[in-house]
Structure formats: C-alpha cells, structure tokens
Amino acid sequence: MNDASPRPLRADAARNRARLLDVATEVFATRGVGVPTEEIARAAGVGVGTLFRHFPTKEALLEAVVVRRLETIASSTARLADETGPAEAFFSCFRLIVEQSAGKQEFTRALAEAGVDVHASLRESTDLMRGRVAELLAGAQRAGAVRPEVGLPELIALLVGVGAATEHLAADPTARERVFDVVFAGLRPH
Numbered sequence: 001m002n003d004a005s006p007r008p009l010r011a012d013a014a015r016n017r018a019r020l021l022d023v024a025t026e027v028f029a030t031r032g033v034g035v036p037t038e039e040i041a042r043a044a045g046v047g048v049g050t051l052f053r054h055f056p057t058k059e060a061l062l063e064a065v066v067v068r069r070l071e072t073i074a075s076s077t078a079r080l081a082d083e084t085g086p087a088e089a090f091f092s093c094f095r096l097i098v099e100q101s102a103g104k105q106e107f108t109r110a111l112a113e114a115g116v117d118v119h120a121s122l123r124e125s126t127d128l129m130r131g132r133v134a135e136l137l138a139g140a141q142r143a144g145a146v147r148p149e150v151g152l153p154e155l156i157a158l159l160v161g162v163g164a165a166t167e168h169l170a171a172d173p174t175a176r177e178r179v180f181d182v183v184f185a186g187l188r189p190h
Contacts, residue, residue, distance in 0.1 A: 017054045019044045025065050033062060033110040059114045063121050066107050070125035073100050077132040087145030090136045091184055094159065097133070098180075101163045130156070147189050158183060 023044040027035050037058050041051040055061035076096055080089040108118045119126075130152065137155055140146040162183055169175040 013054075016044075016046055016050055020046065020051055020054060020061070021064060021068050024061055025069065028062065028065060028107065033106055037061065059111055059116050062107055062111055063116060066111070066122060067125045069100060070122065070129050073097055074125070074128045074132050076100075077129075077136065081132075081136060081139070086136070086139035086143040090140035090146060091187075093133065093136050094162075094184075095180060097129075097159055098163045098166055101159075133159075144189060146187050150187060158187075 020040065024040050027040055027043060037051055038048050040061070041048040044051070051061070055064060073096060077089075077093045080092050080096070083089075084092065108122075111118050111121070133155065134152050137146060137150070137152060141148050141150070162179060165179050166176045169179065
C-alpha cells in the first residue's frame with residue numbers, strides 16, 4: 001500500500017527541525033543569507049546531516065524560514081484581532097508586519113537567485129496573510145479608525161514601503177517611530 005500522506009515527525013526530529021528553524025532565522029537575520037549551512041547546524045547543536053534530512057538544500061531551509069515567519073505573523077495577527085478592538089488590532093498588526101519583515105527582501109532575493117519560484121512557494125502563506133490583513137483593514141474601517149478609501153493594494157504598498165524605510169532607519173529608533181506616526185496619521189480619517 002502506498003500512503004502518500006506525510007508521516008508525523010518523531011518528537012526529537014520535530015524538536016531538531018524547530019531548533020534549526022529558530023537558529024536559521026536568527027543567523028540569517030543577523031548575519032545575512034550567505035552563512036554556510038554547516039554553521040547553522042553547529043549553532044543549532046546538530047550535525048549537518050540532520051540539517052539536510054530536514055532541509056535538503058540551503059534554499060529549502062531559507063524557504064522554510066520565510067514561510068514560518070509569515071505563519072507566525074498570521075497567527076499573531078489572529079490573536080491581536082481576538083484580544084483587542086479593531087483599531088488597535090489593525091495598527092498593532094501593521095507595526096508587527098513591518099517589524100517582522102526585516103530582512104525578508106534579502107531572503108526572497110536569495111531564493112529567486114537560486115531559481116526558486118518565490119511567488120509559487122510562498123503563495124499559501126502569503127494568501128493567508130493577505131486575508132488576515134484584509135479582515136483587519138475592513139474591521140478598522142467599520143470602526144471608523146481607518147480611511148474608507150484605503151484598499152488592500154494601497155495597504156500592502158504602505159507595508160512594503162514602511163518596511164524598507166524602517167530597515168533604512170534601523171539605527172535610529174526615534175526616526176522609525178516618526179515614520180509609524182506619520183503613516184498612522186495618514187491612514188486615520190481626517
């Protein structure tokens with residue numbers, strides 16, 4: 001019998017995979033995507049063979065890091081929507097997405113350069129994120145906290161732009177906060 005469904009990971013294998021993703025996320029974010037996989041395995045306290053059993057290529061590891069970041073943002077967004085009002089959920093989500101997206105452009109560029117169809121490989125996670133952001137936008141607009149003419153395409157463009165601006169201002173937290181203040185003031189109804 002040929003069962004195509006994936007078998008669940010053993011507990012130790014699941015821990016190793018999670019540890020590798022944690023370490024790779026941190027290493028790629030702080031040192032860039034050029035770090036050798038051997039260093040990531042060593043920092044995670046596993047052998048390189050263990051890393052390659054979970055992620056057959058460096059690109060597979062990088063892709064898993066990006067997917068995990070998107071899924072983490074989506075779950076945090078859902079939690080914000082459940083725990084706060086529509087305005088606070090929207091603006092907190094905006095800030096969260098920008099802050100968690102630091103380095104994402106470098107990650108996606110490295111994947112594209114390696115021949116990975118980034119849009120196809122991240123489609124499911126990206127669609128989930130877009131759906132959550134659209135729900136928060138609609139809720140904030142119904143609550144009168146965000147201008148009604150702002151659509152999802154404009155919001156996505158703002159998220160990308162503010163992400164780039166805040167990465168550029170990484171060394172100046174006061175300037176980063178001013179960027180958020182200006183953008184949030186522009187999103188609110190006048």
